[in-house]
Amino acid sequence: MIRTATVDDIAEIRAMIRELAAYEKAVEQARATEEQVRAALFGAHPAASVLIAEDDGTGEVAGFALWFPRFSTWTGARGMHLEDLFVRPGHRAAGHGRALLAALAGICRESGFERFEWVVLNWNEPAIGFYKSLGAELLEEWTVCRLSGGALEELAAQAPPVVHPART
Template sequence: MIRAATVNDIPEIHAMIRELAAYEKAAEQARATEEQLRRALFGEHPAASVLIAEDDGTGKTAGFALWFPRFSTWTGTRGLHLEDLYVRPHTRGCGHGKALLAALAAICRENGFERFEWTVLDWNEPAIGFYESLGARLLTEWRVCRLTGGPLEELAARAPAVAHRAR
């Protein structure tokens, strides 16, 4: 079963984010707190949405997908960015990942989103194979760019005065 997350799911979402970070060999980078997730997902201006996969046999949380809208200047339309997809190891192979992705594809169709995009680590062959089996195309010519920490602060310090800043 796939359903929209509720505020009561925050502890499970938080736990699965930490499980995903450990799987991706980056546990120390998963610093979000439950309170931060509560504000980001269920606050006045939600930053993202979450779908929950429940195991049909037990009703326990089997996985989640955290996503948010994006915009393409090339198509002039909105799209969907999947930030995290995680299915707990003991429930893999039961169709939860495919069901989560299908639910997100349906959100795209219902909202007229032309693109559904996400990233995958280049060493995660099981995930790559799974995504390709669904018809996803890996865009090898594009690279993710990231500024964080000192370099982000240094660049921000060079910013000219701007009349409007993003909130």
């Protein structure tokens, strides 16, 4: 079963974020607290949405997908960015990942989104093979860029004032 997350899922979502980070060999980077996850998903201005996969036999939470809308200047249309997809090891190969991605594709279609995009670590061959089996195109000519920590702070320190004209 695929369902939208509720506030009662916060602890489970945070636990799966940490499990995903451990799988990706970066658990020290997964610092989000339950309070931050709650605010991001259920606060006054939600930043993202989550779908939960439950095992039909046991009712256990098998995995999750966290996504948010994005915009393409090239197509002039909104799309979807999948930030995290995770299925717990004991539930893999049971169709939960495919079901989560299919549900997200359905949301894209219903919302008029023209693109559904995500990134995958280049060493994660099982995931890459799975995504290719679904027809996903790997855009190898693109490289993810990131500013964080000191580099972000250094560039921000050089920011000019931003003028906000009154909107009419």
